[in-house]
Each structure stands twice: as C-alpha cells, then as structure tokens.
Amino acid sequence: MGDIEVLYVDPEATAGTSPLRELVADPAIEVYRETSVADAAATLRERVVDCVVTEYDLPDGTGVELVATLREVAPDTGAILVTDESPALIAEESPGGPVAEFVPKSVPEVGARVVQLVKHTATSRSQTSYPLPPDERARLDALATINLNDELLGRAVQRVTELATEHFAVPQSSVNIITERTQEFLASAGGEFEPTPREDSACTYTILDDGVSVIEDIAADPRFPDVTDDTAIRFYAGASLTTREGHPVGTLCVYDDEPRVFGEADRAYLSLLAAEVMDWLEVARAPQTVNDGESGQEGAP
Amino acid sequence: MTAGEHGVRFGFPAPLFPDGVEPGTNILVKGPGDSGAREVALRLTQPERYRNEGRLLLSTDVSGRHLLDWASEVGDGVDPERVGVVDCSGIADEDHRFDPHDHIEGPGDVMAIEIAVATLYETLRAKGFDRVRIGLFSVSAMLAHADLRTVSRFIHMLTGRIIATGDLGVFYIDSSLDGDVSVEVIEHFCERTVEVRRRDDDVELREGDVRDGSGNWRPLDPQAAYRPHHRS
Numbered sequence: 001m002g003d004i005e006v007l008y009v010d011p012e013a014t015a016g017t018s019p020l021r022e023l024v025a026d027p028a029i030e031v032y033r034e035t036s037v038a039d040a041a042a043t044l045r046e047r048v049v050d051c052v053v054t055e056y057d058l059p060d061g062t063g064v065e066l067v068a069t070l071r072e073v074a075p076d077t078g079a080i081l082v083t084d085e086s087p088a089l090i091a092e093e094s095p096g097g098p099v100a101e102f103v104p105k106s107v108p109e110v111g112a113r114v115v116q117l118v119k120h121t122a123t124s125r126s127q128t129s130y131p132l133p134p135d136e137r138a139r140l141d142a143l144a145t146i147n148l149n150d151e152l153l154g155r156a157v158q159r160v161t162e163l164a165t166e167h168f169a170v171p172q173s174s175v176n177i178i179t180e181r182t183q184e185f186l187a188s189a190g191g192e193f194e195p196t197p198r199e200d201s202a203c204t205y206t207i208l209d210d211g212v213s214v215i216e217d218i219a220a221d222p223r224f225p226d227v228t229d230d231t232a233i234r235f236y237a238g239a240s241l242t243t244r245e246g247h248p249v250g251t252l253c254v255y256d257d258e259p260r261v262f263g264e265a266d267r268a269y270l271s272l273l274a275a276e277v278m279d280w281l282e283v284a285r286a287p288q289t290v291n292d293g294e295s296g297q298e299g300a301p
Numbered sequence: 302m303t304a305g306e307h308g309v310r311f312g313f314p315a316p317l318f319p320d321g322v323e324p325g326t327n328i329l330v331k332g333p334g335d336s337g338a339r340e341v342a343l344r345l346t347q348p349e350r351y352r353n354e355g356r357l358l359l360s361t362d363v364s365g366r367h368l369l370d371w372a373s374e375v376g377d378g379v380d381p382e383r384v385g386v387v388d389c390s391g392i393a394d395e396d397h398r399f400d401p402h403d404h405i406e407g408p409g410d411v412m413a414i415e416i417a418v419a420t421l422y423e424t425l426r427a428k429g430f431d432r433v434r435i436g437l438f439s440v441s442a443m444l445a446h447a448d449l450r451t452v453s454r455f456i457h458m459l460t461g462r463i464i465a466t467g468d469l470g471v472f473y474i475d476s477s478l479d480g481d482v483s484v485e486v487i488e489h490f491c492e493r494t495v496e497v498r499r500r501d502d503d504v505e506l507r508e509g510d511v512r513d514g515s516g517n518w519r520p521l522d523p524q525a526a527y528r529p530h531h532r533s
Contacts, residue, residue: 064412087416091404097412099454101462102419107427116465126461129454131489134511199450208489222449222483 004029004122007043009066010055010082011035019053019082019103022111029118037061041069048074048181050122053114055105056083056090064094071098075197076128076181078121082114099127125180129199130223133207135247140180142247148177148186150284157277160252161189164273168266170254172233175241175277176203177250186250200226206238207248212267213238217259235260237267239274241281252277311434311469312349314376316521317341318508322493324432327460327470329488332497333477337504337521339438341497342473343375346436348383355430356384357421361408362442364392385425387417390442409446411455418459433468435459440474440487449483453490460490497521 006023008031013020023031032049034040037060044052052070054063067079080101083090090097101121103113121127125136133139147153157175164173172190176183183201185193198204205223206213215236218227227233235256240248252274310321322328328345332338348354356379360368365388373379391407405413418435425433437443437459443452456472463470472491476484488494494509498518509515 081416087413087420088404090416091406091410091413094412095406096410099411099451099458100415101458102416104420104423107423109426113423117462120461120465121458124461124464126464127454127458129450129457131453131457131486205486222480223486225448225450 004051004119005032005047005049006030006118006122007032007034007040007047007049007052008054009034009036009040009052009058009063011059012055018105018111019114022115023053023118026115026119029115035059037066037069040066041073044070044073044077049077051078051080051118053080053082053118056081056085062090062094064090064097064100067098067100074181075199076125078118078125078127080114080117080121082110101127130204131208133248138245139207139247139249142243142245143177143179143249145285146249146281147284153280153284154187156280158187158189160273160277161187164252164254164270165189167269167273168237168254170235170256172255174253174255175250176201176238176253178203178207178248190255200224202236203238203251203253206251206253207240210240210242210248212240212262212270214262214267216261219259232257234258235262237262237270239267239270241274241278243278243285244282249281308432308467309352312352314344314347316519317345317495317506318493322469324467324469325464326493327463327472327491328493328495329472329474329491330495330497331474331476331484331488333499334475336497336499338475338495338497339371339473340375341495341504341506341521342436342438342471343372345471345495346372346434346469347376348380348434350377353429353431354383355425355428355433356380357387357418357425357433357435358384359387359389359414359418359435359437361389361437362439364388364390368438383430385421387414387421389414389417407446408442409451411443411447411451415455415458432466434471435463435468436471436473438473440472441478444479444483449486453486456487456490 006029008020023029034043037058054066056063063081070077070079082103082105084105101117103110161173161175174188175186177186181198182195183198183203184195202215215221218224218234218236219229233255238251238253241250242248308324310323312321330338330342346356348356358368365386369379389405389408460470492511495506497506504521505518506521507516507518
C-alpha cells in the first residue's frame with residue numbers, strides 16, 4: 001500500500017485515462033475513488049487523505065464546491081483541480097473560489113505533472129495556510145517517541161500550568177502539543193480546551209522560532225481573522241517545548257482576556273517553566289523501566 | 302553556473318546572488334515602494350540568455366502591460382519570445398489589461414489566478430522551455446485584497462509548486478505597506494531573501510538565507526544599470 005493517500009474524484013475516468021493511470025501505477029500512492037461531490041465529501045469526513053484530485057464538472061456539483069468542503073473538514077489537505085473546463089467558465093460559475101492547485105487535463109504530460117504535484121503536496125504539506133517548521137518531519141517523529149499518556153507527566157505539567165496562572169496572574173494556561181494537523185491540550189489551568197485545527201492556533205507560529213512568542217492583542221493580529229474584540233482570549237504568550245535534539249513538539253502558554261504587555265522578566269520565567277515541562281516530556285520519552293502501576297512503583301522523573 | 306543536485310543553478314546579473322541558487326528556490330524581495338526593491342525583483346526574473354528559460358510574471362498591483370513596461374526598462378529588458386504575463390490586477394482598462402485574464406476579478410481572486418498561472422506555465426513548458434522564472438508583483442496587493450490566511454495558503458502552494466518543478470520563484474513585497482507579522486509569515490515560505498533600502502540616492506541590498514540569516518548591506522552595483530522607477 002502506498003504511503004500517500006489520494007482521493008480521486010471523476011465520474012468519467014477509466015483505468016486507462018490520465019492522470020488516474022499514472023496515479024494508480026505509482027507504488028507510493030494509494031488511490032481511493034469517488035464520483036460525486038456528496039460521496040467524496042462523505043469519504044473526507046471519515047478518512048484523512050493526503051491529497052484530493054478532482055475533475056471540475058461533477059454530477060451533483062463542481063470540484064470547486066468539493067474543495068470548499070475539504071477546507072472545512074480537513075483544511076490542511078491538498079487539492080488539485082484537473083480539468084479541461086475553461087478558466088472563464090470556472091470563474092463565472094465559482095467566483096472567489098478557494099486556493100487549489102490546477103492542471104489542465106489537455107496537456108500532454110498531465111499524468112506526470114499531477115503525480116509530481118501530488119507527491120510534493122502530500123510530503124511537504126504545501127497547501128497549509130501557515131508555515132511549517134523546517135524540521136517538521138523530524139519534529140513529528142520526535143513527538144511520536146513521547147508517551148503523552150504517562151500519568152506522572154500529566155500530573156507534573158498540570159502543576160506547571162497552575163503555577164503559571166498564579167505567577168502571571170492570568171485566567172488560563174496550558175501545555176499544548178502540536179500534532180501533524182491539530183493542537184492538542186496536554187494540561188490546562190483555568191478551563192478545558194478542545195483540540196483545534198493548527199491554522200487557528202497561535203502555537204503554530206510559536207514553534208517556528210526558539211524562545212517565547214508574545215501576541216499582546218490577538219484581535220489586532222492578521223493571522224487570526226476570527227478573533228474579535230469580544231473573543232475571550234485576547235493576550236497570548238507561548239514558549240516552545242524543544243527536545244534535546246532541537247525539535248519543537250509543543251508549547252507552554254498563558255492567556256489573558258484583555259491585551260497586556262509581557263516584559264523580559266516574564267519571558268524569562270515562562271521559559272523557565274517551559275524548560276521544566278520539557279524535562280518531564282524528555283522523561284516520558286525514556287524507556288519505561290518501572291511503570292507497572294500494580295507493583296506500587298512509578299518511574300522516577 | 303555549475304550543476305547541483307537538482308540541475309544547473311539559476312544565475313543572476315551582478316551583484317545579485319553571485320553563486321546563483323538551486324532550482325526550486327523561492328526568493329522574497331522586500332523593501333519600501335521607493336527603495337528599488339521591485340526593480341531588483343524584476344532583475345531576478347530575467348532569464349539568462351544562454352539558458353532555455355521562460356519567464357512568467359504575475360501583475361497584481363499594476364496592469365500586465367504596465368508591468369511589462371517596467372520590466373523592459375530593467376537590465377536586459379524583456380524578450381517577448383520568453384515571457385508570459387498573468388494580469389491579476391482587475392484593472393478595468395482595455396488598453397492595459399490582457400484580455401485572456403479578464404475573468405480574474407482582482408488580486409484577491411486566488412483560485413482564478415492559480416488557474417491562469419498553471420495554464421500559462423504549461424504553455425511555456427510546451428514551447429520547449431526547460432524551466433521557468435516566476436515573479437509575483439506584488440504580494441502586498443494580494444494582501445490588500447484577501448486575508449493573510451488565504452494569501453499564505455496561495456503563496457505556500459505556489460512556492461511548493463516551484464520546489465516540485467525545479468523552477469525559480471521571486472516574490473516582491475512592499476514592506477512599507479504590510480505589517481511585520483505579514484511579512485514574516487510570507488518570508489517563511491521562501492528559502493532566500495533580498496532586503497532593499499535606499500540611502501540618499503544609493504540603493505543598498507542584503508541577501509539572506511533561512512538557515513544562515515542575513516548578510517551585510519552592500520550597494521547595488523552602479524554598473525548594473527539600475528534606474529529608479531516610480532509609478533506614473
């Protein structure tokens with residue numbers, strides 16, 4: 001089975017037509033097929049694929065409508081429109097359409113071009129609306145080595161979030177893990193948080209650089225268009241949680257419900273707490289020599 | 302230029318990137334509107350005469366013909382056999398707008414722009430060009446017509462396409478129009494940068510690399526036939 005999963009949507013494609021032929025023939029690519037907007041959308045709600053390749057003209061709508069749905073259910077998944085419909089017609093029928101790759105179906109090398117773009121889009125995830133750290137793949141590999149369900153880890157980082165809210169006199173704090181597509185909350189003080197798409201997370205940008213990132217007023221930041229003056233969280237400060245190999249796997253964050261400043265001493269203390277969290281995450285990476293709860297013993301940090 | 306892992310490196314007129322850049326490189330050129338940054342970016346998109354390179358320009362803040370006029374006054378000018386323009390301006394001026402792109406509503410119509418870019422790219426490749434220098438003038442106009450998230454996704458996709466196909470991307474942004482946050486986000490999608498500034502009558506630039514940081518400021522070579530140009 002190929003590592004790259006592609007949803008191919010074209011009611012008229014046969015095994016011998018490009019670009020389906022080339023996609024199926026490539027051993028790195030696993031192709032799933034649908035023939036309508038409704039069926040493809042249903043599949044996308046059930047299955048995470050790396051890329052959608054779609055014809056424009058579909059029996060119950062258009063490929064552009066499908067891409068718009070894709071952006072709602074899986075915003076980071078790549079989309080490639082492959083069609084012979086005229087650009088003018090597409091623009092007329094689908095004004096202001098979403099960002100998607102395009103390959104004219106009539107070009108002689110359409111199969112090779114689509115395979116080329118599918119592979120790059122899938123492996124580099126080049127249709128996200130945010131930048132990725134240059135070491136994204138190694139970062140995710142490092143994250144996979146951490147036992148995030150470790151009870152000691154959970155209790156320790158929970159205490160750190162409580163210390164953070166108290167020290168900075170803020171209503172909320174959390175330790176966040178940045179997965180391939182989402183932000184997950186390992187611990188939080190001052191409220192429970194639901195996982196969020198990575199494009200909605202300030203931590204997505206924090207892990208691009210070492211150290212502390214501060215957004216004094218999120219409502220004034222163009223990266224977060226959905227945040228308004230009425231949004232509960234207005235201030236953000238986050239420190240990267242970086243492994244000993246240098247891969248950022250998450251953040252320690254504090255939030256306030258109104259804009260505020262964050263001085264050098266604040267940054268230094270947040271970094272100190274982040275280092276404490278990271279030490280615990282490193283412990284949770286180590287081989288678990290004593291972790292049997294029934295024995296009454298627990299692994300030391 | 303010597304051949305690297307991905308083929309022959311892209312070369313540029315002196316004094317820009319003396320060692321050239323690898324195929325599949327994206328360069329952000331940033332500077333205030335009157336700094337000469339646009340002209341520097343146009344020079345980076347000029348094909349080398351002895352290479353089989355095409356040139357694809359996207360005009361967002363001026364009409365396609367206007368951008369070609371500017372390009373013709375920079376360096377070696379424009380070779381009409383090698384160049385294609387996607388007019389994304391949305392300017393309702395029949396004398397300056399290229400008809401094939403009149404379905405593009407304006408610089409924020411990202412899907413229509415991508416369709417036009419991809420179609421013209423394949424046309425240039427079908428004409429026999431081995432690779433293409435793609436220039437966007439300017440990112441700022443797109444940011445004025447669409448939100449940062451939409452523009453980021455578009456730039457990420459376009460830079461990714463350029464990496465995949467081994468071409469060259471040049472992205473001009475007027476740093477006086479866009480906030481630091483927006484410039485920084487766009488910069489993350491590019492492997493190299495050129496900052497341009499004006500000191501009295503002299504234009505200075507410094508090149509940067511995402512891994513190694515920025516170099517030192519140095520003057521743009523007066524022999525490079527730089528000519529400041531202002532919108533009329």
